[in-house]
Amino acid sequence: MRSQFKAAARRAAVSAIPALALFAACVPPAAITPVITSALAATSAETVAILEPLGFFGTWAVRCDEPPGPQNVFRTAYVSAAGEPGFSESLGAGLADNIYRILDARQDGENQLMLSIELNSGIRQQLTMVVDRERLRVRTLTNRLADGKELVKNGAVTANGARTPWLIRCKDEAD
Incomplete structure (x- = not known):
């Protein structure tokens, strides 16, 4: 017992x-x-x-008029049939999509989102994103794993220093 x-x-x-x-x-x-x-x-x-009020749901990309690829990630944010929010990222033909389940979200100020997510049913992360509603674009500022390791810090990838790109809102078929 x-x-x-x-x-x-x-x-x-x-x-x-x-x-x-x-x-x-x-x-x-x-x-x-x-x-x-x-x-x-x-x-x-x-x-x-x-x-929803931030316009988060829909498709985002660096260049909406070009196909998805490693330098042009397509992020599609959605609410599942079960009512669960999430997003997928398409990296292009022949590469598996990343599927993110949004566990929690909170707005930090006028234009920042703090997201707790689970990547591909196992990897927990904390994201900070900036949402520019006027220009219809989003950008990842921080990405930290559950163990504290930072993948993105101050808008730059820690492994190589590359700046995270702004993703613009693509015109959805419903728009």
Whole structure:
């Protein structure tokens, strides 16, 4: 019994909803699922409510009139059928898209977004993006992994110093 409690406590420490995970050790899963689903739906709805007024959802690229490629990433931000916000990045033909699930978002001032994301179902990151609503463009200012390693700092890729590009809003078919 003690090892089961330790295992449950360990799971709770790394859970996205620690209190519910600890509760799960004592209550049948069927009784908890609706509560977790409801909590996640509320978080997703709150995140969408932050992102939508900023015009975040849609397709963005360095050059919308050219095909996606390593120097012309196409980012498509969306709300899934389940109501979960996310975005994908297309790097061009023959390369797998990166899929990002937005776990949390908050607006920091007039034009900055702080995003907690999960890349390709496993890599947690914190992004800071600047949103220029007048010019319909976005840019990544920081990207930090869960372990604290910075991939982008002050708008520059730490590995090579390259500045992150501005992505402009592409005209969507619905526009």
